[in-house]
Amino acid sequence: MARFLIRTYGCQMNERDSELLGCLLRDRGHLPTESEEQADVILVNTCSVRDQAERKAVGKVGLFKRLKRQKPSLVIGIIGCMAQAHGQALLDELPHVDLVVGPDQLHDIPDLVEAALQGAAAVVATAVREVIPGDLSAHAPDQVFASVAVMRGCNQFCSYCIVPQTRGRERSRPLADIVAEVEQLATRGTREVLLLGQNITAYGVAEARHEGGAGAAHPRFADLLRAVHAVPGIVRLRFTSPHIRFMDADFVDCVCSLPKVCKAFHIPVQSGSDRILQLMHRGYTAADYLRVVEAIRGRLDRVAFSTDVIVGFPTETAEDFAATRELMRRVGFDMAYIFKYSPRRGTQAADRFPDDVSAEVKLQRNQLLLEDLEGSVAARNQARVGQCIEVLVEGPSRRNAARWQGRSDTSKVVIFDPVGTLAPGALVRVTVERATAHSLFGSIVP
Numbered sequence: 221m222a223r224f225l226i227r228t229y230g231c232q233m234n235e236r237d238s239e240l241l242g243c244l245l246r247d248r249g250h251l252p253t254e255s256e257e258q259a260d261v262i263l264v265n266t267c268s269v270r271d272q273a274e275r276k277a278v279g280k281v282g283l284f285k286r287l288k289r290q291k292p293s294l295v296i297g298i299i300g301c302m303a304q305a306h307g308q309a310l311l312d313e314l315p316h317v318d319l320v321v322g323p324d325q326l327h328d329i330p331d332l333v334e335a336a337l338q339g340a341a342a343v344v345a346t347a348v349r350e351v352i353p354g355d356l357s358a359h360a361p362d363q364v365f366a367s368v369a370v371m372r373g374c375n376q377f378c379s380y381c382i383v384p385q386t387r388g389r390e391r392s393r394p395l396a397d398i399v400a401e402v403e404q405l406a407t408r409g410t411r412e413v414l415l416l417g418q419n420i421t422a423y424g425v426a427e428a429r430h431e432g433g434a435g436a437a438h439p440r441f442a443d444l445l446r447a448v449h450a451v452p453g454i455v456r457l458r459f460t461s462p463h464i465r466f467m468d469a470d471f472v473d474c475v476c477s478l479p480k481v482c483k484a485f486h487i488p489v490q491s492g493s494d495r496i497l498q499l500m501h502r503g504y505t506a507a508d509y510l511r512v513v514e515a516i517r518g519r520l521d522r523v524a525f526s527t528d529v530i531v532g533f534p535t536e537t538a539e540d541f542a543a544t545r546e547l548m549r550r551v552g553f554d555m556a557y558i559f560k561y562s563p564r565r566g567t568q569a570a571d572r573f574p575d576d577v578s579a580e581v582k583l584q585r586n587q588l589l590l591e592d593l594e595g596s597v598a599a600r601n602q603a604r605v606g607q608c609i610e611v612l613v614e615g616p617s618r619r620n621a622a623r624w625q626g627r628s629d630t631s632k633v634v635i636f637d638p639v640g641t642l643a644p645g646a647l648v649r650v651t652v653e654r655a656t657a658h659s660l661f662g663s664i665v666p
């Protein structure tokens with residue numbers, strides 16, 4: 221029995237992978253710990269999307285050198301996207317590391333960890349797998365909210381993005397497996413499921429292409445959504461991330477008409493300038509993006525949009541940036557992640573264009589968008605004061621255990637006083653009395 225600690229950087233897929241890995245290790249009799257000093261095994265699940273994320277992870281692993289000196293039997297592993305992108309080079313740079321394991325080898329990690337605990341030499345395992353093997357249904361217990369990975373990899377090759385290299389080509393899990401996993405979660409008390417995929421709207425597309433001809437009937441994203449929607453006990457469904465190119469009229473109809481699908485959509489836009497979108501290989505224009513947003517708004521009374529934006533992509537002018545600002549103003553996002561462009565070696569953008577927007581200009585554009593956003597989010601939250609909204613109860617608030625918290629269907633944190641025999645997983649109606657930039661406060665409607 222070993223005590224293990226998993227540190228996670230990056231996206232929700234990495235969070236899910238770490239959860240799955242924790243379950244696999246627990247199934248072998250190992251025990252989780254939160255203490256770096258007590259751990260016999262430390263695994264760092266890494267992200268390669270931006271240089272800053274990589275530097276943070278390398279810095280963290282560097283700090284473990286001291287622990288290893290004190291306890292030479294300590295096993296240290298770098299897993300996830302950085303392991304895939306850099307392989308052996310990580311071992312050369314950080315010789316106190318024992319394991320470098322890519323995202324497709326997740327299921328081999330318990331064996332590799334046990335071998336390392338027995339004193340095996342350092343290993344790099346980064347082979348790409350056509351089918352991800354084993355038990356994909358391992359989840360931490362008692363989760364009102366749970367994530368389910370429905371596909372892996374990405375075929376889009378946006379010019380700035382390293383993901384197609386680190387996570388490989390798109391592979392979708394069979395629909396029946398996903399439904400079985402969600403059914404199992406529901407019997408264990410999960411009420412809200414977040415479906416995950418790098419480009420989730422391409423679910424089943426690569427499989428249909430392989431099958432070809434009459435076999436091209438592999439279920440697609442809308443089929444997946446309808447099948448999971450039918451699972452009893454699940455009251456809310458979310459998904460991330462969709463891609464505008466795949467969001468046709470059927471998609472809009474499906475997400476708007478299925479009542480359990482939360483009316484909060486995270487749709488990465490990346491830029492509001494058509495010229496930059498083209499250089500990014502996004503395959504849509506700002507007008508296409510707005511059309512989808514308007515189509516959804518036209519069908520729903522209440523809906524929230526969130527997005528990802530990159531500022532300072534090569535050649536981005538003040539005019540391009542103004543187009544991004546204008547698009548963001550027109551949509552009125554409830555939330556946005558804003559990133560400064562970071563060249564990733566091996567991507568088309570990094571190979572073909574110099575990183576010619578200065579760090580100062582990137583920072584300035586980043587701050588301007590954040591300021592715009594703050595104003596828009598505050599106004600949107602303020603507009604919810606007086607409204608009665610549906611809240612899925614999570615449990616006692618993290619800040620103040622006397623109050624409880626939950627989430628609105630538009631993904632807002634809602635704080636309220638518990639009444640009666642309230643249990644996590646209950647759906648209640650709350651009248652919003654006060655709003656801040658991050659949360660809504662209110663009272664349960666009896």
Ligand code: 5AD
Pocket residue numbers: 269270380381382488490528529530559560561562563564
């Ligand atoms: N530089 C900055 N941001 C990036 N993203 C992806 N690649 C890069 C990069 N090279 C952002 C995109 C994506 C999000 C997950 O990360 O906005 O949607």
Ligand code: SF4
Pocket residue numbers: 374375376377378381382383384418419463
């Ligand atoms: Fe990267 Fe584009 Fe794929 Fe998203 S859709 S993971 S940004 S290549």
